[in-house]
Amino acid sequence: MTLLSKATWLFFAACLIALIVSGIGGYVFLQKIMDEEATEQLAHEHQQVINFVEQTGVLPERWFSISDSLWAIPMQTVVPIQLFDTTLTNRAENESLMYRQLSFGIDTQLGYYQVNIRKALYKVHDLTKALLLAFSVLILLLVGILFWVNYSLSRNLWQPFYQTLAKLKTFKISEDEALHFAPTEIVEFKTLQTTLEQLTQKVRQDYISLKTFTENASHELQTPLAVIGANLEQLLQAANLTQTQVEQIDSLLDVVRRISKMNQALLLLTKIENRQYEAHESIDFSELVEDKLNLWEALIQHKGIKLTTHITPHVHIPINPFLADVLLNNLLNNAIKHNSKTGKIEVELTSQAFTVRNTGAPPTLPIEQLWERFSKDSIRNDSAGLGLALVKQICETNLFGYTYTFNDGWHTLKIVFNIY
Amino acid sequence: MKILLIEDEVSLAAAILTFLKSESHVCEWVSDFPSAQEKISLYNYDCVLVDIMLPKGSGLQLVEQLKTQGSETGIIIISAKNALDDKVKGLDLGADDYLAKPFHLSELNARLKSVLRRRQFGGNREIHFGELKILPDSKEVWVGEHSIVMTRKEYDLLMYLIANPNRVLTKTAISEHLYGDQIDQTDSFDFLYSQVKNVRKKLTENGCPDYIQTVYGVGYKFTK
Incomplete structure (x- = not known):
């Protein structure tokens, strides 16, 4: 629900409640006033009759000059004053109508009478209804206009906010340019923009310093490793080395290489996490897969592995070419490495997914752990266990789906390009 | 061949120097940006091995300087920054090769020979x-x-x-x-x-x- 529709709905609900409450209240209030008015009129006519009798000593002859429904009945006994409502049926229209009646006794020169004055309440009710209708129409109209004014006003007022939001969405931490918002007159939005500008500036600075730190840290580590490696290689050239010494130097060289590889992989993971490898354009994934398979074909053949490929040509995938390369290297390397003797590899590429299947021994690790860093098959100690962690990170960065299954001696790794 | 090594890490530079001399190259070594600038503006080398991260400057600037001088010198960048950007930037600026640390001396040698061979125009290419x-x-x-x-x-x-x-x-x-x-x-x-x-x-x-x-x-x- 957007801010605008939320505000509109709340306003609408408030209007509706106000309308109902004021409608009911207005109705009750009007009725009460009309009711009192009817009683007052009856009392007024009562007084007129008394005055007339006091002045003339007799009841007025022309009743209708006083009231529309007034009659007198001679009485023997004294009657009390009574005010009551009564319902009578109008024969002509066949409907029940409400009347309010005032009965009182009065002494005249012609004897004691009971005077009844009756007033039709239905006219009052009609009036109430008419008033209420007019009132409701007015209020509805008012609410409608207010509603529209509020909506369009909010829309305009919140415009800078939406612009700011849209701008913020385009913010990329790895971009060199700072965020600049469209200027606005409203203080709150100005504050928001300034705060956001400061915040993004800070985030970018932190990001840059972190990036520099990671690169420097890796630099600091790679150089000593290069020194060790270079010196060991020179040492290996010495003329009078024994076989044991040569092998010791070689194993040291191997360790140096592994530390360096691990360092590079960790650095790469950090960089991917930092989203330093953005996909600027789509690349021809089919071509890349073909190239990679061509490069490794001889090795695959040499290992006696049978390779089957189903590659749909010209599958374009939006991914950074370097990451695509890393992804393929890791997937294919795994398929070769964890294969059985005279095994098989099946590579399938469609516009939706890339699948690498290979035969091999069942995994020694629980499947969910395979994607974690430094989790590796206990039998192989020559890998750092970062390959699938890299694959996972690359997939997550590019919003690809990834699954691994093991069935009937087949490892299946599937990358789904479009998970939406 | 006359080679200039620009590398701030003393022990690595020493290892490379020993190696290059054993390959009978004439080799000079500088460890910071200003002295490297001075060397490349004064003398001609067959090949320059340059580190990117140097005290008081960037190796990429040196590559730029060599190219603006119109120098025919072969350039190999040796860097711990295995950042793709640097690699692309370096090669775009006109470096002949890019080698990420740590590297094998024999790999450096092979690349160096290949660069030197490409630079010897009209020579006996056998x-x-x-x-x-x-x-x-x-x-x-x-x-x-x-x-x-x-x-x-x-x-x-x-x-x-x-x-x-x-x-x-x-x-x-x-x-x-x-x-x-x-x-x-x-x-x-x-x-x-x-x-x-x-x-x-x-x-x-x-x-x-x-x-x-x-x-x-x-x-x-x-x-x-």
């Missing part, structure tokens, strides 16, 4: 080693009057060996050169072994002495 003759432009291998047909990988292997004569080359160094560092080592060692066997066979069958000496458990040595 490589001789004993009975062997290699024409790098056409990728031909000759033993006496016999032309030897080799696969691309076999040719690359031979070139790598011939660039590093009389040195013990580890299997790791060779396989990284041939298949890149992405491939799993244990897989490629076995493959390397069969390729070395093929090359050896092709050479000896054509009357070439066996120059490839096996250093048991470690690697190979190309020697007369």
